[in-house]
Amino acid sequence: MNEIKIPELAESITEGTIAEWLVKKGDKVEKGDPVVELETDKVNVEVNSDYAGVITEVVAEEGDDVEVGDVIAKIDENGEAGGDASADDSNESSEQKSEDSSKEEASDKKEEAPKKEEKEIENTKEESKDNGDVIASPAARKRARELGIDLSSVQARDPLGRIRPEDVDSAAKGGNEQKESKPKKKEEPAQSEKTEFDKPVERVKMSRRRxxxxxxxxxxxxxxxxxxxxxxxxxxxxxxxxxxxxxxxxxxxxxxxxxxxxxxxxxxxxxxxxxxxxxxxxxxxxxxxxxxxxxxxxxxxxxxxxxxxxxxxxxxxxxxxxxxxxxxxxxxxxxxxxxxxxxxxxxxxxxxxxxxxxxxxxxxxxxxxxxxxxxxxxxxxxxxxxxxxxxxxxxxxxxxxxxxxxxxxxxxxxxxxxxxxxxxxxxxxxx
Known part of the structure; x- marks a missing residue:
């Protein structure tokens, strides 16, 4: 399994926003094919695949902020387009294996249901907060899910307030106790953005260029x-x-x-x-x-x-x-x-x-x-x-x-x- 990462873009550009995916999970791509359009501070650029194969996972969604080196998708060089390399719907033995494995999974799910339900609730809370005031890279979000960390409790060391994976690791080790005493001037702009109006308004996310x-x-x-x-x-x-x-x-x-x-x-x-x-x-x-x-x-x-x-x-x-x-x-x-x-x-x-x-x-x-x-x-x-x-x-x-x-x-x-x-x-x- 190989990873598609954000490449070096230009000397002055280190990050961007996923503007549009040009492929989707299950699509077959050749080496050098464009897979995603990235909006940077100045121009939109296409990110090409360094490998030939099938897209098995899309890590970063449209609208996500990413930086150079971030993994945005995974690709299987031995996969087949339209599905998982390990699955073949026309194969009867494969269907039988699927039935057996689904039975085993069902029994496992009964045991793990309480834990999963608890974890889903935590993730839901985290996502709702993450989609609000918190600015974080996809890698940081993924790391936070793995560690069960609430991103709103993480102190960002980036001057622009963007949370990175190392910030999440620091929070997991207890290095973010100062979060509660975070200066108010960082919170005030977010609060002003959430001002409610008595009359109709439309909220439009500013593009990275704007x-x-x-x-x-x-x-x-x-x-x-x-x-x-x-x-x-x-x-x-x-x-x-x-x-x-x-x-x-x-x-x-x-x-x-x-x-x-x-x-x-x-x-x-x-x-x-x-x-x-x-x-x-x-x-x-x-x-x-x-x-x-x-x-x-x-x-x-x-x-x-x-x-x-x-x-x-x-x-x-x-x-x-x-x-x-x-x-x-x-x-x-x-x-x-x-x-x-x-x-x-x-x-x-x-x-x-x-x-x-x-x-x-x-x-x-x-x-x-x-x-x-x-x-x-x-x-x-x-x-x-x-x-x-x-x-x-x-x-x-x-x-x-x-x-x-x-x-x-x-x-x-x-x-x-x-x-x-x-x-x-x-x-x-x-x-």
Whole structure:
């Protein structure tokens, strides 16, 4: 009997949630076949079987949290699909053996009934509690059942409150007496989740990705000295250029000329002049990056993801548009891989696609800058000669980490982006 375990996923990912089983007990699988879809903090990945055989046991259910190394299923290399390797319904002698064994089991059950009934009651209590406030890995739950330990009495050493098998073992040895004096601040959130309402509500479990996004955003605001500066850009020249060149651009490159390539190139031009916006803090060091991997925020059903356009400074406008289009499709179709999301140096997010007029984007740590685009609105603008014209205007927002970036540099950075966008012909030449 072999075990299917959660493999090493990526350097920064150690756990996930069972999103969907692709096989069931009794199914025959080949080596390398995908058996389960795992939802991680960033992308969904398929876990493949390292063995060929028949699934004899599914240890972790859909919705369970698992970590690298956890056993999620068992497989028999000599088993037959559709049932147990030791059972053959068409074999009469096998049927006879089953009858004999069932008689023996029945007599055994009479003796063990009181004990089993007692154990089932304990397990039921444990499961009801485990499905409530307690967060535990499947291995910990199984260990708790074996030892007859109530998970609600186990003290988790994990900072996030997740119970692991070693915590259960410690509880069995009497190492969790401090459970009763557990700080109230850990209980309060669980209590608030259980608030009853007089009017109808719907409780929906947060996906692992949504939980990660929530935690990540809170951490950013706690750790970074985040400020936001604003400006506006006149989109007249870009819109005229797109209108003039869009057909020839499409024929030549087989991709549409959108706004994102202009903004990406403008950001790169400004980053080269203000390198502190393309940096990060590592301990007591300031790391100034000499490459330009630009993250483009994409909204999906499960939340915001930020795939990265690699070496965007080396791509022409068509290359940028093509790469952004490919990453956007992969995000919507849930085909992004870990390498698509790692290592960005600066991020661009476009709330204007949803009609946003103005917002303050939150940093994508460890990056220290993010540019927010917004909706294009026609407004009456006073021109240099005091005439009034209707112009397509867009508000820009730059959020930055004040620990690295001074306010003066942040303002100049955003002004430089504005200048490059309002003179897109120079931008095209430089790009």
């Amino acid at each position: 939980q990660t996004i929530a935690n990540h955003l809170v951490e950013v605001q706690q750790e970074a000295a985040m400020l936001t500066t604003f400006n506006e850009v006149d989109m007249t020249n870009i819109m005229k250029l797109r209108s003039k060149r869009k057909e020839s651009f499409m024929k030549k490159h087989d991709v549409k000329l959108g706004f994102m390539s202009f903004f990406t190139k403008a950001v790169i031009g400004a980053l080269k002049e203000f390198p502190h916006l393309n940096a990060e803090i590592q301990g007591k060091e300031l790391v100034l990056k000499k490459f330009y991997d630009i993250g483009i925020a994409v909204s999906t059903e499960e939340g915001l993801v930020v795939p990265v356009v690699r070496d965007a400074d080396r791509l022409d406008f068509a290359g940028v548009e093509r790469e952004i289009g490919n990453l956007g499709k992969k995000a919507v179709n849930k085909e992004l891989k870990m390498e698509d999301l790692q290592g960005g140096t600066f991020t661009i997010t476009n709330g204007g696609t949803f009609g946003s007029m103005l917002s303050t984007p939150i940093l994508n740590a460890p990056q220290v800058g993010i540019l927010g685009m917004h909706n294009i609105q026609k407004r009456a603008m006073v021109m240099p000669d005091d005439s009034i014209e209707v112009r397509p205007m867009m508000y820009l927002a730059l959020s930055y980490d004040h620990r690295i970036v001074d306010g003066k540099d942040a303002v100049k950075f955003l002004v430089r982006i504005k200048e490059l966008l309002e003179d897109p012909y120079d931008l095209l030449l430089e790009g």
